[in-house]
């Protein structure tokens with residue numbers, strides 16, 4: 700299928716992009732890597748009158764350590780993040796997740812901000828942000844604001860972004876020597892969206908773990924934290940954590956809810972092992 704006709708414009712600055720969004724309101728969509736948007740246009744799931752290309756906006760593609768945080772610009776490509784030594788050192792969970800996002804061609808174009816703004820419930824990065832307690836920077840006609848990942852993912856493909864706002868960057872607490880990260884997913888083929896996945900972070904605390912955060916994806920409309928399992932894992936009991944898994948995944952085209960729940964337990968055992976091993 701071909702998309703419905705649309706006009707195209709290229710914003711050169713953030714200010715220009717914000718002004719264009721404010722002017723065209725619901726008739727416009729931002730175009731970042733196009734890896735999700737173009738498919739929705741071609742399938743006519745979306746028919747905006749105007750695409751505002753933000754790929755030329757300067758200053759939105761950086762990756763930097765700023766104090767105790769790692770900041771990733773919205774336009775940083777997945778491939779750029781995947782190859783970043785700074786990410787490998789200071790944001791190891793993101794580094795573990797990156798190779799699971801689609802295939803190299805998709806990672807060459809797809810952007811970090813596009814994945815977070817699109818908020819596919821089976822996507823890796825939204826769950827990583829939830830596991831890391833990240834913060835999302837947003838700009839709009841009324842100024843700038845920040846939203847915690849815990850409050851950002853609202854429903855199926857629905858986020859705290861208002862229609863005329865732009866996600867500009869994501870801030871992740873930088874890892875230190877006590878930070879532990881774990882990631883695993885089950886997909887039919889490598890690069891497919893996950894049937895179920897788990898992104899996790901924790902802090903080493905003596906021989907055990909503290910501040911355990913388990914964020915599942917592919918188990919509902921948004922990434923979901925398994926808080927009872929987090930408590931059990933922090934107490935050092937993996938079997939109890941699996942038994943406490945407070946998830947109720949619905950059936951979808953990939954698997955039944957019962958299968959997903961079983962797989963969530965399998966992933967928890969794998970990820971618990973990663974969290975408990977010092978790197």
Ligand SMILES: Cc1cc2nc3c(=O)[nH]c(=O)nc-3n(C[C@H](O)[C@H](O)[C@H](O)COP(=O)(O)OP(=O)(O)OC[C@H]3O[C@@H](n4cnc5c(N)ncnc54)[C@H](O)[C@@H]3O)c2cc1C
Nearest residue numbers: 729731732733734735736801809810812813814816822866
């Ligand atoms: C075959 C295939 C397989 C894939 N597999 C996976 C996978 O396994 N895991 C995964 O996570 N993803 C997967 N993807 C999607 C990929 O990660 C996309 O890059 C990502 O979902 C969207 O990023 P994008 O930059 O391409 O955004 P676009 O497609 O350009 O935009 C997506 C949506 O986000 C909005 N948007 C984009 N940037 C911003 C911004 N800065 N502020 C506000 N709104 C914005 C757009 O208006 C649009 O509504 C796959 C894609 C394809 C085609």
